[in-house]
Amino acid sequence: MGLLDRIGVRSPWILHFDTGSCNGCDLEVWALLTPRYDVERFGGVNRANPKQADILLITGPVTKKCEDRLRNLYEQVPEPKLVMACGNCASTGAPFHNCYNVCQGVDKVIPVDVYVPGCAARPEALIDGLIKALSMWEEKARAAREVKG
Amino acid sequence: MVLLAIAIFIIGPLLVGLSMGLDRRITARLQNRRGPPLLQPFYDIAKLFSKRPLVLGDLQGMFAVFCLAFQAAAFGLFALGGDLVVAFFISSMGAVFLVLGAYSTPSPYSHLGANRELLALLAYEPVLFLVIIAVGVNGSFLAGEVSRDLLGRIPLALLALVPVLVILLEKSPYDIPAAHQELATGPYVEYSGPYLAVLELGRWYQLAFVYGIATLFVWGDSAITDVAFKLILPFALLFAAIVIDNITARLTRRRMVSFMLTAGVGLIAVNLVVSYLTGVI
Numbered sequence: 001m002g003l004l005d006r007i008g009v010r011s012p013w014i015l016h017f018d019t020g021s022c023n024g025c026d027l028e029v030w031a032l033l034t035p036r037y038d039v040e041r042f043g044g045v046n047r048a049n050p051k052q053a054d055i056l057l058i059t060g061p062v063t064k065k066c067e068d069r070l071r072n073l074y075e076q077v078p079e080p081k082l083v084m085a086c087g088n089c090a091s092t093g094a095p096f097h098n099c100y101n102v103c104q105g106v107d108k109v110i111p112v113d114v115y116v117p118g119c120a121a122r123p124e125a126l127i128d129g130l131i132k133a134l135s136m137w138e139e140k141a142r143a144a145r146e147v148k149g
Numbered sequence: 150m151v152l153l154a155i156a157i158f159i160i161g162p163l164l165v166g167l168s169m170g171l172d173r174r175i176t177a178r179l180q181n182r183r184g185p186p187l188l189q190p191f192y193d194i195a196k197l198f199s200k201r202p203l204v205l206g207d208l209q210g211m212f213a214v215f216c217l218a219f220q221a222a223a224f225g226l227f228a229l230g231g232d233l234v235v236a237f238f239i240s241s242m243g244a245v246f247l248v249l250g251a252y253s254t255p256s257p258y259s260h261l262g263a264n265r266e267l268l269a270l271l272a273y274e275p276v277l278f279l280v281i282i283a284v285g286v287n288g289s290f291l292a293g294e295v296s297r298d299l300l301g302r303i304p305l306a307l308l309a310l311v312p313v314l315v316i317l318l319e320k321s322p323y324d325i326p327a328a329h330q331e332l333a334t335g336p337y338v339e340y341s342g343p344y345l346a347v348l349e350l351g352r353w354y355q356l357a358f359v360y361g362i363a364t365l366f367v368w369g370d371s372a373i374t375d376v377a378f379k380l381i382l383p384f385a386l387l388f389a390a391i392v393i394d395n396i397t398a399r400l401t402r403r404r405m406v407s408f409m410l411t412a413g414v415g416l417i418a419v420n421l422v423v424s425y426l427t428g429v430i
């Protein structure tokens with residue numbers, strides 16, 4: 001299993017979900033998937049399907065309407081899984097601090113592994129975050145197996 | 150002989166996996182990207198096997214396993230030099246299990262994908278079947294004993310394999326069932342983890358079978374040239390499919406079926422009629 005986990009790092013399938021961002025961070029996430037930043041170099045592809053995803057790229061401050069949907073998506077992703085909060089909104093909800101209609105960040109709803117700051121988060125920072133998140137993959141995979149066993 | 154068959158049975162799908170990696174790289178280069186490593190499809194399969202299994206009911210997982218078993222049996226029969234028609238029917242059965250697996254879940258995306266997969270079957274199966282018939286009437290239906298002059302006798306049948314491959318590889322203009330933009334991979338949408346990997350392996354075996362039929366068209370004089378020709382031809386077909394993928398947009402499902410049932414079937418029919426009239430068969 002250890003070998004499979006080590007190989008698994010090389011194939012992070014992505015699910016991108018916008019929880020009510022201004023679209024600034026979404027554009028930057030999309031820049032990862034297009035030729036300029038080509039995240040497929042690291043094996044990453046956008047599956048647009050939670051059941052086949054390994055890493056969730058979440059943007060936006062999580063509006064109250066989106067809360068359940070985000071939780072639902074997270075629960076559909078089979079273990080092991082990683083969550084990346086992309087941008088200031090997703091990390092802390094900062095630009096929308098104290099707004100009545102937002103949850104103030106992704107980690108108020110689901111556990112987050114990596115926070116990428118920036119308004120908007122730059123694609124270079126997002127790639128850094130992705131690599132950082134993937135460095136936790138083996139540990140996550142082991143933990144997931146222990147829970148099951 | 151049996152050892153050779155076992156070697157082909159194992160190496161065939163591995164080569165298909167490698168060709169998938171090459172496909173992703175070439176596509177990336179055509180789009181001015183660097184693309185993933187050549188072994189990426191193998192990484193993906195290994196990763197999928199390490200994920201926690203998740204199925205919606207017993208049937209879904211069972212159909213995936215059956216799909217792999219039937220496709221592997223079809224390719225195994227081919228590797229042993231067995232009857233091409235029987236191998237074809239076993240392989241079709243495997244494709245039907247993919248559809249059944251997609252129908253066994255309550256998801257509308259999955260059902261739409263299954264409907265379209267059935268249409269794709271309707272489009273490519275008759276052409277593939279006719280290719281096998283054309284191979285058979287020119288010598289033998291046994292994969293181990295086919296005529297060595299197929300390229301000279303039925304060149305149009307080889308040409309007809311190109312659109313078949315375009316459909317099987319899920320490439321434009323006929324990536325109807327998977328339809329990444331609107332159906333999010335169609336029949337595969339409700340599969341995840343190890344079961345998705347099993348289905349993918351099934352697809353590798355199915356492609357290995359179709360590439361295998363293509364390799365029957367070329368023969369070399371010595372063992373080395375023989376193997377070289379048999380390797381180059383499938384990669385040439387794949388390259389044609391990649392180019393077609395990158396220069397066309399998706400057509401409607403009706404156009405797919407009507408093209409295959411007219412142009413695809415027509416090509417082989419013309420070839421066979423000409424062969425018959427000139428007294429070759």
Ligand code: SF4
Pocket residue numbers: 021022023024025026059060086087088089090095118119120121
């Ligand atoms: S962090 Fe800034 S750019 Fe990103 S979604 Fe929030 S407001 Fe928009």
